[in-house]
Amino acid sequence: MSYNWNFGIIWDYRFVYVYGAQTTVALSIVGAVFAILIGLFVALARQSAPKPVALLASAYVEFLRNTPLLVQIFWIFYCLPVLTGASFTAFWAAAISLSIHFSAYFAEIIRAGIASIDRGQTDAARILGFSYAQTMARIILPQAFRRILPPLVNMIADIVKLSSLASVIGVYELMHSINNAIMNTFRPLELYSALAVVYFIIIYPVAFVARRVELRLAKR
Amino acid sequence: MTLALSVRDLTLDYGDLKVLKGVTFDVAAGEVLCVIGPSGSGKSTLLRCVAYLEDHFGGAIRVDGELLGRRERGGKVVPVRGAALRKVQGKVGMVFQHFNLWPHMSALRNVMEPLTVVKRMDREAARALAMENLAKVGVADKADAYPPRLSGGQQQRVAIARALAMQPRVMLFDEATSSLDPELVNEVLGVMRQLAEEGMTMLVVTHEMEFAKKVADRVIFMDGGVIAEEGPPAQLFDHPREARTRAFLSLIDHDLAGDPA
Ligand SMILES: Nc1ncnc2c1ncn2[C@@H]1O[C@H](COP(=O)(O)OP(=O)(O)OP(=O)(O)O)[C@@H](O)[C@H]1O
Ligand SMILES: [Mg+2]
Numbered sequence A: 001m002s003y004n005w006n007f008g009i010i011w012d013y014r015f016v017y018v019y020g021a022q023t024t025v026a027l028s029i030v031g032a033v034f035a036i037l038i039g040l041f042v043a044l045a046r047q048s049a050p051k052p053v054a055l056l057a058s059a060y061v062e063f064l065r066n067t068p069l070l071v072q073i074f075w076i077f078y079c080l081p082v083l084t085g086a087s088f089t090a091f092w093a094a095a096i097s098l099s100i101h102f103s104a105y106f107a108e109i110i111r112a113g114i115a116s117i118d119r120g121q122t123d124a125a126r127i128l129g130f131s132y133a134q135t136m137a138r139i140i141l142p143q144a145f146r147r148i149l150p151p152l153v154n155m156i157a158d159i160v161k162l163s164s165l166a167s168v169i170g171v172y173e174l175m176h177s178i179n180n181a182i183m184n185t186f187r188p189l190e191l192y193s194a195l196a197v198v199y200f201i202i203i204y205p206v207a208f209v210a211r212r213v214e215l216r217l218a219k220r
Numbered sequence B: 001m002t003l004a005l006s007v008r009d010l011t012l013d014y015g016d017l018k019v020l021k022g023v024t025f026d027v028a029a030g031e032v033l034c035v036i037g038p039s040g041s042g043k044s045t046l047l048r049c050v051a052y053l054e055d056h057f058g059g060a061i062r063v064d065g066e067l068l069g070r071r072e073r074g075g076k077v078v079p080v081r082g083a084a085l086r087k088v089q090g091k092v093g094m095v096f097q098h099f100n101l102w103p104h105m106s107a108l109r110n111v112m113e114p115l116t117v118v119k120r121m122d123r124e125a126a127r128a129l130a131m132e133n134l135a136k137v138g139v140a141d142k143a144d145a146y147p148p149r150l151s152g153g154q155q156q157r158v159a160i161a162r163a164l165a166m167q168p169r170v171m172l173f174d175e176a177t178s179s180l181d182p183e184l185v186n187e188v189l190g191v192m193r194q195l196a197e198e199g200m201t202m203l204v205v206t207h208e209m210e211f212a213k214k215v216a217d218r219v220i221f222m223d224g225g226v227i228a229e230e231g232p233p234a235q236l237f238d239h240p241r242e243a244r245t246r247a248f249l250s251l252i253d254h255d256l257a258g259d260p261a
Helices: A008-012 A014-048 A051-065 A069-084 A090-115 A119-127 A132-169 A174-185 A188-219 B043-050 B082-089 B107-117 B123-136 B152-165 B182-197 B209-215 B233-238 B243-256
Strands: B003-014 B017-028 B032-036 B058-063 B070-073 B076-079 B092-095 B170-174 B201-205 B218-223 B226-231
Touching (some): A014 A090, A014 A174, A069 A090, A090 A132, A132 A188, B003 B043, B017 B058, B017 B201, B032 B043, B107 B123, B123 B152, B182 B209, B226 B243
Parallel strands (some): B032 B201, B032 B218
Antiparallel strands (some): B070 B076, B218 B226
């Protein structure tokens, strides 16, 4: 097998990688931040809201976890505008899809983290006069955070990986940008190999920093 | 005589299980009331109601004359929540069997946190008051240690300091020494005894019969969710009227035979 490697092509397309990576990172950050916020909200609703709201929150989680992200992306991009009259760019459609899809997983992770904290911790806070919000913010969530952190980081890595699905609605993130470049150059081997490396460069530091934080917390 | 605590017809069910079946008693200001009784008789549940950690009880609990978690309105009793509840709940301090210190905060922060968060004291004043209370229970030198690094006895004394710093009207102790190694029990009982001598109003669930004999003004014997017998320790321990009190005490005596008191 003799394939004529041309690694120079990667250098020629370096700006495509850089711009693609910027969009991928932006999409992932927006997706992760909103997914975590919505997830926290849904987790608290499942745990402490009145029954109907709690059930609704459970249904939300189950529905999103049992439908494909790809379908959700298409639905939000093509169907939601028709139903609501609101229209968003492909970038925001993808960001909203990632936020909502992953919020269901974060809700589960956060709920499990909160549930793992001994009930005595809450009892002590309540008898000392802490409100529900103060108990959560100062006693429960800081402790749950240590246990939530590892699965949370895994999930953030998944968001970066699955942000590549945004390519299907034409968001110029890494995947879509490189696919386009390959159409022009017919150089899939070089460009896809480099693409994998670029994803690795984005994702690995996240896990690395998380491990450091985890170690620091454990030392106390 | 002011009543620090009055409990009237207190009932509590967990589903079909009736845990408290009408409990009535008073604690006068400065009085120490010990609660003894077999496992499952409802002692912890009673304390959790007085601390308002259980809210679905029937009957009435008054702290310093004020209804806990309820309000009388037009002859009807309705629940209250939020700040109105916490105002009365704040008059009650509680010490738990498993300490329940917050492990992500130093001993000092454990005591300061409720002062800054709930009482909105500024940090310096809170620190001074926290140190004062840590010193009072003899753990000032451990102020910067995190709970997992402290012995059980030290943890429990920090927990007592945390409750005391909030200046409660009534202190509840739920088997405060039951999870301690035997050699650490006395340091905690010593602190409790000192509090009693200073005139703190105390409701103490305990298996330490010697403590109850020496420190309590009155003792309640609970069995099956009711008060089976009540009286001064000399009477209840030495001349129990009820057969079940006698049965319980003989069992305990057996268990503790040879134990240093
Ligand atoms: N959250 C709960 N849900 C259901 N049942 C409960 C709950 N808490 C306590 N119980 C039950 O209520 C009864 C009384 O329990 P409680 O803890 O008040 O007893 P206790 O007198 O403190 O016993 P011990 O000496 O073992 O601490 C027990 O049968 C217990 O199983
Ligand atoms: Mg108990």
